[in-house]
Amino acid sequence: METILPKFDSVFSIDCVIFGFDDGELKILLIKRNEEPFKDWWALPGNIIQHDQSIDLAAERILYELTGLKDIFMEQFHTFGDVNRHPQGRVITVAYYAMIRLNGTKELKPISNYASKAVWIPVNDLPKLAFDHEKIFSRGFDKIRNKISYQPIAFELLPEKFTLTQLQQLYEVILSKKLDKRNFRKKMLNYGILKELDEKQKGVSYRAAKLYKFDKRKYAKLFQKELTFSS
Amino acid sequence: METILPKFDSVFSIDCVIFGFDDGELKILLIKRNEEPFKDWWALPGNIIQHDQSIDLAAERILYELTGLKDIFMEQFHTFGDVNRHPQGRVITVAYYAMIRLNGTKELKPISNYASKAVWIPVNDLPKLAFDHEKIFSRGFDKIRNKISYQPIAFELLPEKFTLTQLQQLYEVILSKKLDKRNFRKKMLNYGILKELDEKQKGVSYRAAKLYKFDKRKYAKLFQKELTFSS
DNA sequence: ACAAAAGTGTTGCACGTACACCCATGT
DNA sequence: ACATGGGTGTACGTGCAACACTTTTGT
Numbered sequence: 001m002e003t004i005l006p007k008f009d010s011v012f013s014i015d016c017v018i019f020g021f022d023d024g025e026l027k028i029l030l031i032k033r034n035e036e037p038f039k040d041w042w043a044l045p046g047n048i049i050q051h052d053q054s055i056d057l058a059a060e061r062i063l064y065e066l067t068g069l070k071d072i073f074m075e076q077f078h079t080f081g082d083v084n085r086h087p088q089g090r091v092i093t094v095a096y097y098a099m100i101r102l103n104g105t106k107e108l109k110p111i112s113n114y115a116s117k118a119v120w121i122p123v124n125d126l127p128k129l130a131f132d133h134e135k136i137f138s139r140g141f142d143k144i145r146n147k148i149s150y151q152p153i154a155f156e157l158l159p160e161k162f163t164l165t166q167l168q169q170l171y172e173v174i175l176s177k178k179l180d181k182r183n184f185r186k187k188m189l190n191y192g193i194l195k196e197l198d199e200k201q202k203g204v205s206y207r208a209a210k211l212y213k214f215d216k217r218k219y220a221k222l223f224q225k226e227l228t229f230s231s
Numbered sequence: 232m233e234t235i236l237p238k239f240d241s242v243f244s245i246d247c248v249i250f251g252f253d254d255g256e257l258k259i260l261l262i263k264r265n266e267e268p269f270k271d272w273w274a275l276p277g278n279i280i281q282h283d284q285s286i287d288l289a290a291e292r293i294l295y296e297l298t299g300l301k302d303i304f305m306e307q308f309h310t311f312g313d314v315n316r317h318p319q320g321r322v323i324t325v326a327y328y329a330m331i332r333l334n335g336t337k338e339l340k341p342i343s344n345y346a347s348k349a350v351w352i353p354v355n356d357l358p359k360l361a362f363d364h365e366k367i368f369s370r371g372f373d374k375i376r377n378k379i380s381y382q383p384i385a386f387e388l389l390p391e392k393f394t395l396t397q398l399q400q401l402y403e404v405i406l407s408k409k410l411d412k413r414n415f416r417k418k419m420l421n422y423g424i425l426k427e428l429d430e431k432q433k434g435v436s437y438r439a440a441k442l443y444k445f446d447k448r449k450y451a452k453l454f455q456k457e458l459t460f461s462s
Numbered sequence: 463a464c465a466a467a468a469g470t471g472t473t474g475c476a477c478g479t480a481c482a483c484c485c486a487t488g489t
Numbered sequence: 490a491c492a493t494g495g496g497t498g499t500a501c502g503t504g505c506a507a508c509a510c511t512t513t514t515g516t
Contacts, residue, residue, distance in 0.1 A: 010282045012241060012312075012323055051241050051321045055312030079310045079325050081243075081286030090282045092243050092325075094310050165468080182470070183506065190504090206466040207513040396495075413497070414479065421477090437493040438486040468513070478503080485496070 010090035014059045015046035015133065016074060017097040017140030018067075021157035025122045026173045028137065029108070030129070031066050031115035037087050038130035042121075044137065046093065047114060059096045067118040068109040074098040077143045078136075085132045097140045099156040148174050152191055152222075155214040163201055163209035164188065193219045241321040245290045246277030246364065247305060248328040248371030249298075252388035256353045257404045259368065260339070261360070262297050262346035268318050269361035273352070275368065277324065278345060290327045298349040299340040305329040308374045309367075316363045328371045330387040379405050383422055383453075386445035394432055394440035395419065424450045 018029040030042045045066040049058040059074050074096040081092040108118040121127070123141065126134070148154055154170050155162075168184045188194060195215045200208040249260040261273045276297040280289040290305050305327040312323040339349040352358070354372065357365070379385055385401050386393075399415045419425060426446045431439040 010241075010243060010280075012243065049241075049312070049323075052314060054314050055310065055323065058312075076310060079286065079307060081280070081289075081325065083283060083285050092280075092286065092323075094312065094323075163468090180506075180508085181468090182508085185469080186471095187505085201468095204467085205515045207468050207515085209468055394495090411479075411481085412495090413481085416496080417498095418478085432495095435494085436488045438488085438495050440495055463516105465516090466514090468511100470509105470511085472508095474506090476503105476505085479501085481499090483497090485494105487493090487495095489490105489492090 010092065012049040012055070013046055013091050013093040014049055014055065014062050015044045015080075015093050015095045015136055016059060016063050017044060017077075017095065017137055018063070018069070018072065018074075019097065019099045019123075019140075019144060019157065020102040020120055021170055021173070022102045022120065024169055024173070025124070026157075026170075027102075027120040027122050028126075029067060029069075029118060030121050030127075031110065031118045033114070033130060034116040035114055040116075041130040042127045043130035044133045045115070045118065046133075047112075048091075049094075055094055059094075065112040066110050066115045068107060068111060069100075072098050072100055078139050080132060080136060082132070093136070095136045095140060097143055099144060099153065101157060101159060103159070145174055145176075152188075152193060152219070155219075158214075161197060161199065161211040161213055163211060165209060167212075191222060193222055241323065243280040243286070244277055244322050244324040245280055245286065245293050246275045246311075246324050246326050246367055247290060247294050248275060248308075248326065248368055249294070249300070249303065249305075250328065250330045250354075250371075250375060250388065251333045251351055252401055252404070253333045253351065255400055255404070256355070257388075257401075258333075258351040258353050259357075260298060260300075260349060261352050261358075262341065262349045264345070264361060265347040266345055271347075272361040273358045274361035275364045276346070276349065277364075278343075279322075280325075286325055290325075296343040297341050297346045299338060299342060300331075303329050303331055309370055311363060311367060313363070324367070326367050326371060328374055330375060330384065332388060332390060334390070376405055376407075383419070383424060383450070386450075389445075392428060392430065392442040392444055394442060396440060398443075422453060424453055 020027045020029065029045060031045050033039055033041050033043050045063055047062045047066065049055060053061065060072070063072060063074070064070050075098070077095055077097050079092060079094045083090060085091065102120070110116070110118050126137070129137065148171065154167060157170060158166060164185050167188065168179055168181065172179055193215050195213040197211045197213055199211045201211060202208065251258045251260065260276060262276050264270055264272050264274050276294055278293045278297065280286060284292065291303070294303060294305070295301050306329070307325055307327050310323060310325045314321060316322065333351070341347070341349050357368070360368065379402065385398060388401060389397060395416050398419065399410055399412065402415070403410055424446050426444040428442045428444055430442045432442060433439065
């Protein structure tokens, strides 16, 4: 099939806002750029979309190349298209986000040398970022803040087994406010998507808390109900 | 500043899903294409983004050129980037939506001859559309359906003065379900964003209904409250 | 024994939902 | 007078918010 479209020196890119939770802190994944422009600056993992790849696949590939992370389910949340957002020409970027579980020391190894390293950085302690990446991050943060308040998606960020207090801390970090312990527990347990385990927390110097697991089957049911209109 | 970005024969476009409400029916704005590919097909108003124009401005320009409509506030809702969505090459499109008031006979006159005409078509009676525009429409419809259920935005579609029944009908059309009259009225009046007028409906052969106006000041306050987290 | 966090119930309020009849007006 | 939609109230259930003390465990 012949291409008869006009040609512009414009390109599409992808940028990824990947959230993780570790050590009581909400973090995002940043790379240190190894190329101009903004060489040696911190930036969101992002790169140019290949012309034979759908944007969703491009997002996966780019994240993998820059951080070594695979099989991360990302969702598009906004497209940024100001004319001068990239100093070298017109670049429209589609921003994706994901929330992932940091299984202890998940290794971050850039495959491409477009990034010199990839690191988890606490969202409350972000450095200056390249391009308009601060704006993109901020909108991505809004997105999860909004989403978490009507869908119990926080489990994606926690280890497989977690205590209710950990879950609550995560909510508090994302929503930036204190929550009432009793109400929080009541609500979460009422959803019916937590499985109480026979296990307890270990290695703490105070009363050990019960561990819970997230019940995917029940979650799917609840989620479906929420998508459907009642009555 | 020199452009040193790679060159691809990829282009960006904008597509607009513009909702209107008229005659008890929810409609969207379609154009009849006057160019290949899909010449003489119905399509969403859409075209290519100029490389010196932000995507938001491009959306306004494109809508104006194809339909003659000006000063419509549109919001981006999704970007579609499958490789083969356009038969002539790689085109990634950013989709926008808007809800507008049809002031009686607002004229639709394509400025560019890329469209031979622009017409309001009921969403329940859509023809086959060019490209993947049916998918884009459907996602745009999801968007307003979702939005209306947590924000009272339906006023944007109604005439300045309207009856509660008209408002209810609009909700029913968008949500595709019947609503209870008493509950609906109670809820809407409780929001406190409707101003009751001293005027009544005219020209009906039954008891005339009170007319209401939408109170923008109070709406802004309510909206702000909803955006902020309580307590 | 003490420090530190785990765990637990009740009450009031706001809001959604279900439900049916009389009223005003034009023809 | 009749047809057509306009307009109205109550009772129940659910879910959220506010609020403080006892229990368990490791050191």
